[in-house]
Amino acid sequence: DTEVTQTPKHLVMGMTNKKSLKCEQHMGHRAMYWYKQKAKKPPELMFVYSYEKLSINESVPSRFSPECPNSSLLNLHLHALQPEDSALYLCASSQVLGQGYGYTFGSGTRLTVV
Amino acid sequence: TQLLEQSPQFLSIQEGENLTVYCNSSSVFSSLQWYRQEPGEGPVLLVTVVTGGEVKKLKRLTFQFGDARKDSSLHITAAQPGDTGLYLCAGEGMDSSYKLIFGSGTRLLVRP
Numbered sequence: 380d381t382e383v384t385q386t387p388k389h390l391v392m393g394m395t396n397k398k399s400l401k402c403e404q405h406m407g408h409r410a411m412y413w414y415k416q417k418a419k420k421p422p423e424l425m426f427v428y429s430y431e432k433l434s435i436n437e438s439v440p441s442r443f444s445p446e447c448p449n450s451s452l453l454n455l456h457l458h459a460l461q462p463e464d465s466a467l468y469l470c471a472s473s474q475v476l477g478q479g480y481g482y483t484f485g486s487g488t489r490l491t492v493v
Numbered sequence: 494t495q496l497l498e499q500s501p502q503f504l505s506i507q508e509g510e511n512l513t514v515y516c517n518s519s520s521v522f523s524s525l526q527w528y529r530q531e532p533g534e535g536p537v538l539l540v541t542v543v544t545g546g547e548v549k550k551l552k553r554l555t556f557q558f559g560d561a562r563k564d565s566s567l568h569i570t571a572a573q574p575g576d577t578g579l580y581l582c583a584g585e586g587m588d589s590s591y592k593l594i595f596g597s598g599t600r601l602l603v604r605p
Contacts, residue, residue: 383535412593421581421595422536435590469535477591479524479543484535 380405385470385485393493394460400488402453402470408483410434410476411453413445414469416487422469428453429476460492496520497584497596505602506572514567514599516582524585525558525565526593529578536581539567572603 383404392398402411410429414422426445427435433445442464444456453470467489471482497518506512516525524543528536540549542558542565549556553576555568565582582596 421598424592424594427590427592435592467533471535477523477585477589479541479585481526481538481541482536482593483538484528486535487533489533 381483383470383472383483383485385468385488387488388486389489389491391491391493392457392460394462396460397456397458399457400455400468400470400490402455402485403451404472404483405451406472406474406483407450408472408474409450410473410480411447412471412473412482413453413455414471414484416467416469418466426455427476434476457490460490462492465490465492497582497594499580499582499596499599501599502597503600503602505604508573508603508605509571510603512569512572512601514569514580514582514601515564516566516584516596517564518584519563520584521562521587522584523562523587523591525562526583526585527556527565527567528581528583528595530581530598531578569601572601574603574605577601577603 413425416422428447431447446454467487469487471484474480526541527539530536545560545562547558553570580599586592
């Protein structure tokens with residue numbers, strides 16, 4: 380298995396809703412990432428997990444809450460989002476943090492906040 | 494803050510032509526990665542270069558890492574319509590955070 384699987388593929392949520400994005404990989408990778416990508420822009424780093432521990436939080440608002448329940452799973456819990464949070468949310472993994480290992484990205488979750 | 498500038502931003506060429514995309518920074522990176530992204534999909538890794546001056550070839554694509562590890566280039570020979578897409582360079586930081594920061598991207602259109 381050489382894939383990162385993200386669910387759901389599309390999500391529409393109201394500003395008062397609570398929802399979660401899910402990411403799964405079975406490649407034995409110990410580093411996992413969340414990126415946000417707005418239209419016509421490059422991906423922007425949000426969170427980094429290394430060996431299931433949060434390593435980097437790029438000053439992301441608290442309405443985004445990451446969770447890494449085990450080495451294969453990464454969740455992003457969403458609460459009280461704003462319309463400007465609408466974007467493609469990408470999950471990625473790499474063998475370990477650093478050392479030049481390339482990232483494997485999922486296909487993303489297209490989030491629309493109404 | 495580490496910034497990566499890509500040029501050109503847009504490129505529209507005829508099938509069979511050659512092209513070069515540049516990725517420049519004032520920062521030193523521990524590695525430089527190139528990705529290609531299709532609309533509505535995640536980026537797909539093309540190559541990782543880690544040694545200054547390193548050159549890697551992937552069929553018609555040639556990647557080079559600058560000697561000082563601050564810049565990189567992607568050269569495509571005899572471009573084909575299937576090469577159309579968004580090309581992203583990404584630099585991995587030298588500090589212990591190893592953040593992977595993406596360049597602004599180059600949108601390539603290869604016309605038949």
